[in-house]
Amino acid sequence: MSALLDIKGLSVHAGEKPLVTELSFSLGRGERLGLIGESGSGKSLSALAATGLLALGLSASGSVMLAGQQVIGAPENTLNQLRGKAVAIVFQEPLTALDPLMRAGRQVAEPLARRARRDGAPLSGAALERAVIALLEDVALPDPARLARAYPHEMSGGQRQRVAIAMALACRPDLLIADEPTTALDVTTQAEILMLIDRLARERDMALLFISHDLPVVANTVERVVVLRQGVAVEAGPVSEVFAQPQHDYTKSLLAAARSFDDAMGARP
């Protein structure tokens, strides 16, 4: 069976400067892959290139097949179709995804209605409202009927991230890309959001591309990892093997740094 996301020889440049070099990996339906590496290693750019969202001034080459469509060089309407259906992204900072001037419920209603139209079963009025509340319940937002009427600034960071996740789910994507989805949150909320993403991906059989510099988080969330360093994949494999027996010095140093942080925090004997 063909992969849901199949990246071959992806390179990203800013002018002459290489930012991602010859990256290749693939992800099947329902699979979970972690992209790890320190800040600036090219994780976000790889995800943006995979969805055709690179900023102006950046260019991508190679091949990115997403749900059987070539992303690189694809016209905007093809990319919009893919983004509304095959893939959705949750970013580190939920305010990136949310409109500050729109109530949460309406922000979720828009992608829900769009997806329903595409599926030939349009939703509106009370039925759309019920679907919004059901989705907000699904992301475990407390008191969804009240928060549906709230503006982003009236919610906590964790609540905003739940709304952003609900918006992503509204498209019913085959692939969810989570780009450091918990980095901006406090530790307790981080754990809740991780469990939420984990549960939703399983329940909906979504593939997950999970981007993080936090190795313990990745270890608990995905099956395979790709380790990026300065835009180059230096190591890849099942998470248990890569973490237990890292082959590359860079992976070893990332793991050592995570362990010494744990030690400093008293998390280990």
Ligand SMILES: Nc1ncnc2c1ncn2[C@@H]1O[C@H](COP(=O)(O)OP(=O)(O)OP(=O)(O)O)[C@@H](O)[C@H]1O
């Ligand atoms: N629009 C841009 N123009 C030029 N360089 C860029 C642009 N966007 C990102 N970069 C550079 O590309 C490199 C990779 O950035 P990227 O955001 O992918 O890193 P990352 O691994 O996701 O890091 P972080 O965890 O900090 O988000 C960085 O050196 C960054 O400065």
